[in-house]
Amino acid sequence: MKLIFQKIIKIVLLVMFLLISLFELKNLQVFAQSxxxxxxxxxxxxxxxxxxxxxxxxxxxxxxxxxxxTFGDNQYPDxxxxxxxxxxxxxxxxxxxRTRPSTGNHDxxxxxxxxxxxxxxxxxxxxxxxxxxxxxxxxxxxxxxxLIALNSEAMSxxxxxxxxxxxxxxxxxxxxxxxxxxxxxxSGAVHGSNNRSVPFWDLLYQYKADVVLNGHDHLYExxxxxxxxxxxxxxxxxREFIAGTGGxxxxxxxxxxxxxxxxxxxHGVLKLTLHQTSYDWQFINIxxxxxxxxxxxxxxxxxxxxxxxxxxxxxxxxTPPNLPSPTRxxxxTPxxxxxPSPTRxxxxTQSVVSPTQIVGSPTPTGNICTYFKN
Amino acid sequence: MKKLxxxxxxxxxxxxxxxxxxxxxxxxxxxxxxxxxxxxxxxxYESAGSLxxxxxxxxxxxxxxxxxxxxxxxxxxxxxxxxxxxEGDNKEIMKxxxxxxxxxxxxxxxxxxxESENKLEIDAENSMYKLRLLNTEREEGDTxxxxxxxxxxxxxx
Numbered sequence: 001m002k003l004i005f006q007k008i009i010k011i012v013l014l015v016m017f018l019l020i021s022l023f024e025l026k027n028l029q030v031f032a033q034s035x036x037x038x039x040x041x042x043x044x045x046x047x048x049x050x051x052x053x054x055x056x057x058x059x060x061x062x063x064x065x066x067x068x069x070t071f072g073d074n075q076y077p078d079x080x081x082x083x084x085x086x087x088x089x090x091x092x093x094x095x096x097x098r099t100r101p102s103t104g105n106h107d108x109x110x111x112x113x114x115x116x117x118x119x120x121x122x123x124x125x126x127x128x129x130x131x132x133x134x135x136x137x138x139x140x141x142x143x144x145x146x147l148i149a150l151n152s153e154a155m156s157x158x159x160x161x162x163x164x165x166x167x168x169x170x171x172x173x174x175x176x177x178x179x180x181x182x183x184x185x186x187s188g189a190v191h192g193s194n195n196r197s198v199p200f201w202d203l204l205y206q207y208k209a210d211v212v213l214n215g216h217d218h219l220y221e222x223x224x225x226x227x228x229x230x231x232x233x234x235x236x237x238x239r240e241f242i243a244g245t246g247g248x249x250x251x252x253x254x255x256x257x258x259x260x261x262x263x264x265x266x267h268g269v270l271k272l273t274l275h276q277t278s279y280d281w282q283f284i285n286i287x288x289x290x291x292x293x294x295x296x297x298x299x300x301x302x303x304x305x306x307x308x309x310x311x312x313x314x315x316x317x318x319t320p321p322n323l324p325s326p327t328r329x330x331x332x333t334p335x336x337x338x339x340p341s342p343t344r345x346x347x348x349t350q351s352v353v354s355p356t357q358i359v360g361s362p363t364p365t366g367n368i369c370t371y372f373k374n
Numbered sequence: 375m376k377k378l379x380x381x382x383x384x385x386x387x388x389x390x391x392x393x394x395x396x397x398x399x400x401x402x403x404x405x406x407x408x409x410x411x412x413x414x415x416x417x418x419y420e421s422a423g424s425l426x427x428x429x430x431x432x433x434x435x436x437x438x439x440x441x442x443x444x445x446x447x448x449x450x451x452x453x454x455x456x457x458x459x460x461e462g463d464n465k466e467i468m469k470x471x472x473x474x475x476x477x478x479x480x481x482x483x484x485x486x487x488x489e490s491e492n493k494l495e496i497d498a499e500n501s502m503y504k505l506r507l508l509n510t511e512r513e514e515g516d517t518x519x520x521x522x523x524x525x526x527x528x529x530x531x
Contacts, residue, residue: 010380048490077490105513182515189444189455190510190525192517249488249495249508252455252527254444255418265527 037143038063040271043071043104043181043215045246046088052267053247055286057091059269062288067142068095071215072104072152072181074116076248079107081115081123088119092246096120100129102149103136104181104215113153135159139166145274146173150180152197160199167207174277175298178204179213183242185230187263188217189254193230201228204238208299211279213270215244218251220270220283222262222292225299230258236299243270243283262292419445429454430503430528433474435467438524451530458524464509467524468494471507480505504529 040063046053060068070092075084084093092099099120107116113136121128131138136151137159148166151159167176182194184201194216204212205228225237244251250265268285277300283292419426426443438458446453460467468485475482475498485494488508495508507526514520 047488047493049487051488077493186517189442189457190512190516190523194515194517196515249493249510250506251510252444252506252525254442254455255420256416 036273036275037066037145038271038273039067039069039142039147040065040269041069041071041179041213042243042246042269043102044073044218044244044248045070045092046075046083047248048076048083048087050087051247052286053087053091056246056267056269057094059284059286059288060092060095063269063271063284065095065271066098067147068092068099069147069149069179069213070099070101070246071179071213071243072102073106073215073244073248074101074104075119076106078109079103079113079115080110081118084115084119100140100147100149102180103130103151103153105153108153135162137162139170141170141173143274144174144276146170146176148176148178150178150197150200152180152182152200155196155199160203163200163203164207167203167209171207175211175274175279176204176207176209177211177213177272177274178209181214182216183214183240184212184228185223185226185240185257185259186214186217186242187221187253187256187260188219188242188251190251191217192254193257198228201238205236208236209238210296210298211272212238212240214240214242215246217242218244218248219253219263219265220245220268220292221253221260221264222281222283222294224259224261225296226259232259238299239296241270241281241283243268245269264291266291417447421445425456426454428452429456432505432526432528433471433478434458435460435470435524437461441518441523453530454526454528456526459519459521460509460524461522464492464494464522468496468507468509472496475505499531502531504531 040060042056045056074092075088089096101116101120103113103116107113110116112133117128117130117133117136118124120130121133126133130136131149131151136154137149139146139148141147148163150163170176178200180197180200182191182196184195184197185193201212219242221242223240224232225234225239227233227237245266245268247267250267252265253263256263262283264283264285266285268283268291271282271284273280278295278297280295281293282290284290421427421443422441424440424443426445428445429443435458438460441457441459443456444454446455472482472485475496480498480500482496482498484496487493488495493509495506498505498507505526505528507524509522509524511522512518512520
């Protein structure tokens with residue numbers, strides 16, 4: 001009787017062990033790569049303290065992306081090499097070998113971004129994963145995607161010409177993603193939209209780029225596909241994400257600008273799965289909650305040859321009586337001299353799939369955090 | 375001894391399975407349902423150069439100039455954001471805020487460093503609101519006038 005009891009217990013335990021293993025395996029698959037490459041990243045990462053950059057780094061551990069992208073302001077306050085080694089390295093530095101960084105204004109507080117290039121390229125080394133010291137921009141391919149790291153802190157006609165030539169030379173890739181620090185469009189109350197990157201947007205739009213990733217405003221925001229003027233363009237538009245949520249102190253949102261679809265102010269990372277002609281996104285906070293997710297198709301068809309069309313449409317609600325009306329102006333998109341006309345053609349035109357998102361305004365534990373969708 | 379070990383293991387497994395397959399899924403379902411019920415558009419009011427009507431009465435350091443303020447209505451709650459331009463010693467200003475919030479009945483955490491020794495943040499709360507106040511800067515090219523900023527976000531509980 002005793003033997004039978006022990007056998008039964010053993011069998012039950014074995015079955016339970018198998019069930020638990022299956023369950024945990026299923027959980028792990030949430031983060032595992034499905035064959036298509038996964039990239040993840042954020043900007044505004046490492047304060048000069050042991051702050052939330054360690055928690056966002058833990059998220060990267062869970063996601064295990066093929067490449068880690070940074071959207072500038074890698075190390076605060078001045079991008080000094082000693083601070084990189086003390087604060088960035090033990091956190092995001094764990095992924096240094098697969099990091100493809102971009103630089104930010106704080107990284108350039110050190111002349112020439114010396115600390116940034118010393119850290120990523122090697123002390124005194126001119127060229128490396130961060131690109132040439134004199135440039136800070138470069139590109140590479142991941143699967144069927146062409147990825148371009150740009151330098152919004154050193155805008156120049158040289159960089160614009162390089163971008164045009166790079167886009168021209170890579171028209172064979174199905175999808176294009178570009179990333180840099182200062183966003184063209186932002187609903188942030190501190191920085192907001194920035195005209196600095198208009199030349200980037202003009203070229204990327206002309207060459208049918210698909211996704212733009214930025215930081216600078218310490219928050220997460222997703223936009224619907226739009227043209228460089230901020231007009232809605234579901235067919236040929238570029239989808240912009242801001243993920244300045246790597247670890248620096250969080251900013252609040254002001255009035256939502258046109259085409260803003262999702263906004264949240266909390267630390268986390270943006271994960272993108274790059275399919276052959278489409279992409280999935282997830283914004284994951286430091287509690288491992290997916291706050292925003294969805295899918296989009298890459299822009300297909302002939303390159304846009306005309307200047308971006310319709311202007312932005314306002315989503316702002318009226319100001320209450322007795323208060324001054326809000327004013328916001330957007331500079332018209334200039335055309336770039338000397339940029340070759342794109343001749344890229346892609347096969348069939350597709351529109352972007354509407355995403356599904358978590359909506360509402362729950363308050364995750366810890367930080368003040370509001371999020372919602374339009 | 376072996377039998378005791380097996381019994382303990384058995385009970386632990388039961389507890390694990392009950393938690394994973396019964397308690398946890400029910401919690402997730404509850405969260406999901408709450409989320410779906412909250413599909414309400416946010417309404418934002420904006421005021422440039424002055425504090426918006428109804429802005430909570432919080433201490434404000436002398437000689438600060440209001441940049442913008444926002445009133446946000448969402449899910450029956452009203453939240454506020456404001457930015458001020460300031461000149462002077464940010465550490466002194468942030469210390470003043472920390473002291474004044476305590477004097478006016480707020481429970482204060484901080485100021486603590488969030489980017490560097492010159493970038494400080496104060497978290498505070500009272501019976502009605504949670505508040506986050508920090509100093510930062512806005513550069514040339516950003517929307518709005520560049521300068522040193524105090525930003526406050528006030529969330530209704």
